[in-house]
Amino acid sequence: MKQDARHPRGHQAADKIARECLGLRTRFVHRVVGRIYDDALRPFGLGGAQLNLLVGIVLAAPVRPGELAEHLRMDKSTMSRNVRRMVERGWVEVGVDDDGRSQQLRPTRAGQRLLDQVLPAWEQAQSEAAAVLGKAITRDLHGLPVGLPSS
Amino acid sequence: MKQDARHPRGHQAADKIARECLGLRTRFVHRVVGRIYDDALRPFGLGGAQLNLLVGIVLAAPVRPGELAEHLRMDKSTMSRNVRRMVERGWVEVGVDDDGRSQQLRPTRAGQRLLDQVLPAWEQAQSEAAAVLGKAITRDLHGLPVGLPSS
DNA sequence: GAGTGTCTGTTGTATATACAACTGAGAGGC
DNA sequence: GCCTCTCAGTTGTATATACAACAGACACTC
Numbered sequence: 001m002k003q004d005a006r007h008p009r010g011h012q013a014a015d016k017i018a019r020e021c022l023g024l025r026t027r028f029v030h031r032v033v034g035r036i037y038d039d040a041l042r043p044f045g046l047g048g049a050q051l052n053l054l055v056g057i058v059l060a061a062p063v064r065p066g067e068l069a070e071h072l073r074m075d076k077s078t079m080s081r082n083v084r085r086m087v088e089r090g091w092v093e094v095g096v097d098d099d100g101r102s103q104q105l106r107p108t109r110a111g112q113r114l115l116d117q118v119l120p121a122w123e124q125a126q127s128e129a130a131a132v133l134g135k136a137i138t139r140d141l142h143g144l145p146v147g148l149p150s151s
Numbered sequence: 152m153k154q155d156a157r158h159p160r161g162h163q164a165a166d167k168i169a170r171e172c173l174g175l176r177t178r179f180v181h182r183v184v185g186r187i188y189d190d191a192l193r194p195f196g197l198g199g200a201q202l203n204l205l206v207g208i209v210l211a212a213p214v215r216p217g218e219l220a221e222h223l224r225m226d227k228s229t230m231s232r233n234v235r236r237m238v239e240r241g242w243v244e245v246g247v248d249d250d251g252r253s254q255q256l257r258p259t260r261a262g263q264r265l266l267d268q269v270l271p272a273w274e275q276a277q278s279e280a281a282a283v284l285g286k287a288i289t290r291d292l293h294g295l296p297v298g299l300p301s302s
Numbered sequence: 303g304a305g306t307g308t309c310t311g312t313t314g315t316a317t318a319t320a321c322a323a324c325t326g327a328g329a330g331g332c
Numbered sequence: 333g334c335c336t337c338t339c340a341g342t343t344g345t346a347t348a349t350a351c352a353a354c355a356g357a358c359a360c361t362c
Binding site: 178181182185186189215216217227228231232235250252253254 | 339340341342343348349350
């Protein structure tokens with residue numbers, strides 16, 4: 001159990017984690033890439049997470065919050081609060097479902113229009129993100145599912 | 152400017168974004184992978200972000216918070232609050248720098264020991280994450296810098 | 303039809319994150 | 333020696349996120 005004299009306790013573990021950890025890397029990428037999209041979208045008053053949700057709601061409407069949360073691998077409580085913010089901003093409507101427990105989410109006209117409006121800014125952010133990430137990882141990320149339907 | 156009759160306003164933009172957006176994908180991966188590491192680390196009372204920081208501090212100590220934040224592409228205010236939590240838990244010490252403005256971060260013994268203790272749980276999480284991400288993206292993520300020194 | 307279990311969404315609490323504004327300490331110019 | 337500028341960290345505020353606990357509505361059994 002003796003530690004290498006040149007490397008105090010924890011250094012070897014730290015070194016291994018720094019070199020290999022996928023959690024570090026996905027977190028890092030999320031910070032860097034997330035900021036690119038947030039900056040691009042800021043003039044429109046929405047961030048990356050809300051764009052994500054709005055896209056999901058437009059493509060899946062009418063959709064239950066819990067169902068969308070499950071597809072997006074997001075906790076239902078996160079969905080609940082994000083939906084509330086988007087309703088306050090007038091981009092999403094909450095309707096009643098036949099099942100008295102459930103809700104139906106739909107984009108408002110303003111929400112649909114917003115998507116068209118942000119498209120140029122999104123394209124710009126997308127270019128920057130692709131440049132930052134590099135070709136290989138951009139290609140591989142494209143292959144990942146994100147829990148949204150595509151027509 | 153007429154919309155395709157089969158696709159209401161916003162649908163084309165939503166579809167394009169859902170298919171291509173790197174922000175959606177990095178966010179999704181962050182949720183899924185982050186949870187794997189958080190679950191594995193929960194018994195030790197630290198999460199992925201704090202593991203990240205502890206590794207950085209162990210490898211770079213003594214290091215100024217602002218310097219580490221810059222390498223990790225993290226806002227200095229985020230660093231400030233994360234460091235405070237880790238000091239409260241006894242894993243990190245804040246020392247004074249010659250420059251009266253700066254601080255020096257160092258891991259405590261408990262912090263160093265913690266890294267050794269969590270290593271098996273980290274290995275387990277790492278395996279799960281690699282399985283979820285797939286070979287190609289795991290390889291490409293390894294090629295990404297994360298702002299930490301390696302000995 | 304009453305009781306029990308399950309499903310859906312909300313609320314309480316904590317962490318992680320960023321931007322903006324602020325404070326205190328050096329540093330340089332004059 | 334002051335004034336100003338810059339640098340480093342903190343604090344205010346907002347969003348995004350998760351887990352745990354809760355509340356209301358169905359569903360199912362008997």
